[in-house]
Amino acid sequence: MNHLLFSFHTCPFEPAGSGFSGGMNIFLSGLLPALADQGVATDVLTRGFGGSVVVTRPFPGVRVFHLPCGWGTAPPTREGARRALPRFVSSARILLGGRRFEYDAVSAHYWMSGLAARSVCDPPAKGRKVPLAFSFHTVEARKVRPAGTVPDGLALERAAAERGLAASVDSLVCLSSYDLAETVKLFPGIGPAGVVIQPGVGAGFRIRHARETARAALGLCMSGTLFLLAARADSGKNVEAAASAIGRLRSSGRADVSMIVVGQARPAGVQAVEGVRYLGAVAHAEMPAYYAASDAVVSPSLYESFGLVPLESLAVGTPIVVPETVYWGRRVMSDGGGLVYAPWSPFSLEEALGRIASDARLRQRLSAECRRIAAPFTWKRCASSWASLLSHPSRRDDRPGTPRLRGGRRRR
Numbered sequence: 001m002n003h004l005l006f007s008f009h010t011c012p013f014e015p016a017g018s019g020f021s022g023g024m025n026i027f028l029s030g031l032l033p034a035l036a037d038q039g040v041a042t043d044v045l046t047r048g049f050g051g052s053v054v055v056t057r058p059f060p061g062v063r064v065f066h067l068p069c070g071w072g073t074a075p076p077t078r079e080g081a082r083r084a085l086p087r088f089v090s091s092a093r094i095l096l097g098g099r100r101f102e103y104d105a106v107s108a109h110y111w112m113s114g115l116a117a118r119s120v121c122d123p124p125a126k127g128r129k130v131p132l133a134f135s136f137h138t139v140e141a142r143k144v145r146p147a148g149t150v151p152d153g154l155a156l157e158r159a160a161a162e163r164g165l166a167a168s169v170d171s172l173v174c175l176s177s178y179d180l181a182e183t184v185k186l187f188p189g190i191g192p193a194g195v196v197i198q199p200g201v202g203a204g205f206r207i208r209h210a211r212e213t214a215r216a217a218l219g220l221c222m223s224g225t226l227f228l229l230a231a232r233a234d235s236g237k238n239v240e241a242a243a244s245a246i247g248r249l250r251s252s253g254r255a256d257v258s259m260i261v262v263g264q265a266r267p268a269g270v271q272a273v274e275g276v277r278y279l280g281a282v283a284h285a286e287m288p289a290y291y292a293a294s295d296a297v298v299s300p301s302l303y304e305s306f307g308l309v310p311l312e313s314l315a316v317g318t319p320i321v322v323p324e325t326v327y328w329g330r331r332v333m334s335d336g337g338g339l340v341y342a343p344w345s346p347f348s349l350e351e352a353l354g355r356i357a358s359d360a361r362l363r364q365r366l367s368a369e370c371r372r373i374a375a376p377f378t379w380k381r382c383a384s385s386w387a388s389l390l391s392h393p394s395r396r397d398d399r400p401g402t403p404r405l406r407g408g409r410r411r412r
Contacts (some may be wrong), residue, residue, distance in 0.1 A: 003035070003042045003390055004096075004130075006108040006117040008088055010076035013046040013064055014056070023232065024109060024137070026284055026308060029058075030200050034383030036061025040390060043103075045092050045116075047071055047084065053095060067091035079154060085112055092120045105390040107133040111140075111158050114165045133389055134165055135173040137305055141186050143236055144302040166190055171389055173197050175306035176327045197386055199308060200379030204285070205315040206371070209292035220293055224256035225357040227321075228294035230287065230309045231301065233264035238300040240270060241343075245350040247273040249357070257357050259298065262290060291316035295363055296356045299328065302343055310338075315374035319366035321352050336369035 007013045009024055032042050041061045048054050048066025056064045069088035071080060108117035114134045121130045140159040145151070151159070166172060166187035172194050174180035180194050215222050227246065231237035239261060246259045258275040266278040282290065291297060297313035298321045310320045310328040320338035322328045332338045339355060341348035356363060 001040055001104040001391060002102060003040050004103040004106045004117075004121075005032075005042050005044045006092075006106070006113040006120075007044050007046045008081070008085065008113045008116050009110050010078060010081055012048065012066060013044055014058075023308065027109070027137075027199060030202055030379040031383055031386065032062045033059040034200070034379040035387060037380070038383055038387045040383075040387050045088075045095070047081075047088060053091070065095060067095065081112060082154060082157070085116065089116050089119050092116060096120065103130055105131050105133060107135070107386075107390065109135050110137055111161045111165065114169070115161055118165070118168065131170040133171040133173060134169040135175070136162060136165075136183065137175070138303070139183055139186065139305070142182060142303055142305075145236075163187065169193065171195055173389070175199060178327045178330060179305045195389060197382060197389065198377060199306060199311070200382040201308075201311050201315045201374060201377050202379065205288050205291070205312050206374075207288065208317065209289060211293060211295075214289045214293035218289055218293055220260070221258065224258060225254075225295045226293065227257070227259040227296055227298050227353065227356075228290055228313075228318075229259060229261045229298045229300070230282075230290070231261070231263050231299075233267065236301060236303065238302055238343075239264075241349060242298045242300045243273045243276045245353055246275050248347075248350050249354055250275050254354065254357060257353070260290070260294075262287075287312060288316055291318045294318055296321055296338070296353075296366075298349075298353070299326075300343075300349065301326070304328070311374060311377055314338075314370040315377070317367050317370045319356065319363065319370060321349070321356065331373065335373050336366060337373045338366055338370075 007024065007028060011025055013025055013028055028044070035042060036059060044062065044064045046064060046066055047069050049071070051068050053068065054066040056066070058064060067088055068091055069084040071084040106117050106121050108114045117132055121132060140155055140162055167189050170193065172190055174183055174194060174196050175198055177196050180196050184190050184194060212222060220226065229239060229242050231239060242259065246257060249257045261276065261278045262282040264278060265280050266272065291313050296319045297309065299307060299310050300323065302323060302325065304326050307326065307328050310322060313320050314337050320328060320332065322332060322338060322340055323343040324333065324340040325343060329340045332340050339352040341352040
């Protein structure tokens with residue numbers, strides 16, 4: 001079948017050059033080749049540079065159309081993406097013309113991609129509707145903001161757009177049953193349109209690496225307890241809370257404890273903490289070695305719809321430390337593989353890190369649990385669920401008395 005995917009966000013889809021910060025690229029680089037293996041050919045519309053369309057073929061069965069949208073090469077911002085969206089939509093309409101009805105299904109990820117897909121693929125008065133499957137990945141209204149801050153204009157626009165998308169798309173994909181349940185609280189009208197499809201993790205993260213070998217290869221200190229935090233530059237990732245916990249541990253006599261932060265440089269104005277190193281962007285292919293070199297991975301974000309970093313860490317065999325209020329916190333409490341902490345308690349994270357650092361038997365037990373938990377999360381399984389959804393995407397229209405929307409099947 002033919003599948004059209006809209007991927008308009010701050011990182012254009014370019015898997016060959018993706019660094020750690022391209023989280024959506026990581027997701028699509030796992031999903032799309034696995035979809036092709038199951039007979040689903042995908043065309044991706046993403047942002048491009050310059051004034052002409054550039055076509056790449058990163059995987060068999062996947063074509064990527066980089067569309068001109070007036071977005072320069074400067075560091076990307078959400079505000080810049082929003083300003084470029086109208087031209088992206090215009091370029092997509094020109095490229096597709098009447099061919100948008102040749103696709104059996106359309107999918108989009110994140111809100112701006114959803115707006116573009118809905119705008120481009122809404123049919124004329126007598127046109128055939130192409131079913132749209134949409135995934136928030138994160139929901140603006142669920143984000144945890146620092147006390148005293150208010151959402152800016154872009155955040156308010158996003159929240160309104162997400163309400164509209166939740167009410168209008170044919171299928172709304174969430175990454176866990178917990179994520180779906182929390183999203184339904186905000187958008188009760190989702191009803192049967194809501195489905196759960198969990199991501200996968202690549203085979204490269206399932207290879208066993210000795211900790212000492214990984215540390216030596218990366219030039220990291222061979223002794224002491226090393227924690228890893230992997231996150232893009234975003235205040236919602238709560239990096240400072242983890243850094244502060246490391247600082248307090250060292251002040252209390254645990255000078256052998258340290259943490260590396262990959263995916264970002266130390267933010268301007270943030271005070272340096274002894275024992276915490278910011279390594280900047282790291283290529284995704286190098287991440288298994290960083291996980292393997294660490295005694296545990298800290299993911300202190302107070303809101304994640306799923307969290308690929310904890311999953312990748314579990315696949316490598318490295319325990320995770322997460323808030324009890326997120327998806328992986330609930331999984332850890334039921335299945336093991338790490339420790340949870342209460343994010344509202346000022347010393348709970350520090351205590352969890354201290355337990356990891358002081359108990360070798362605990363680290364060994366948790367590590368043994370990790371791979372078992374990660375084993376079911378494969379891209380093949382994820383793609384199988386997506387292929388089934390794209391073949392029968394109109395779940396919202398399964399309500400009694402409502403005609404079911406289907407597109408014809410084609411292969412190329």
